[in-house]
Amino acid sequence: MRYIVADLLMRPTGASRFVDLAEPFELSDASATLVAPVSGRLRFVRDHAGVLVQGHVSTQVEMECARCLAPTTVAVDFELVEHFRPTIQLPEGPPILTDPDEEDEPATEIDAHHVLDLSAVIEQNMLLNIPLHPLCRTDCRGLCPICGHDQNEGRCGCEAPTDPRWDTLRAMLASPNGAGETNR
Ligand SMILES: [Zn+2]
Ligand SMILES: [Zn+2]
Structure with missing residues (x-):
């Protein structure tokens, strides 16, 4: 994603041009793979100290669903605003x-x-905007914590572990005189 901006640096402050992105890209972070080109329309603006780059960038990455581990495609998009400064001055x-x-x-x-x-x-912004807990769908049921079965494919028959904090209440409700009734 390299752009020669000599033309822009030769022009007065405020001069601008548009750049259309549509590039394949690879992240150094192996937990996500891009499955769509990085695309967007960026505006390059010459300002007093260099070039301001601004625009909306979007792509799609493939990751593992945080609950069921199935490969999941996630949209990633962000507003890019970065200022670039020249390291050498153009003579003219x-x-x-x-x-x-x-x-x-x-x-x-x-x-x-x-x-x-x-x-x-682009890579920095992408990593900041990739979801930490991507889901294959919002109501993904995840894997059974006991046998590892994908619960989206139906029940495995394991007994869900119960929360011991409710045991006393459960025992009370189950007892014949239970259900919270007071005997007068
Ligand atoms: Zn899932
Ligand atoms: Zn199970």
Whole structure:
């Protein structure tokens, strides 16, 4: 996802162009695999300190359902807003002022060949927006904790473990004089 932005850096502040993303991508995190290209329309804007990149990015990843472990496709989308600063000044271009508040992050540097590389920031944003507990469907029943059977495929017959905190109440309700009645 490398874009030459020399043209933009030569233009005055406020100049912009659109970039349409439609790229296959691979995450370094092996717990999710992209199953759709990274797509979106980004706006590159020349500002006083470099290039501002803004736009909506979306894709789809395949992960394991957090309850039943079945492969699950999850939509991932986010608003990308990143500022890139040039590492060298173009001789004929308008001056590039440095922003004192800006962090020195290699991921957001435009290299000496005026190449702006989106891969690192796309990956960072993607990892932040991937769900921690993806579900194959909202009412996934998960695996039986006793035998591991996929409960979406029907019952396995295991007795669900009961919560011991209710034992006293359950015994009271089961007893002949129980059900909370008071004997006068
Ligand atoms: Zn599931
Ligand atoms: Zn079971």
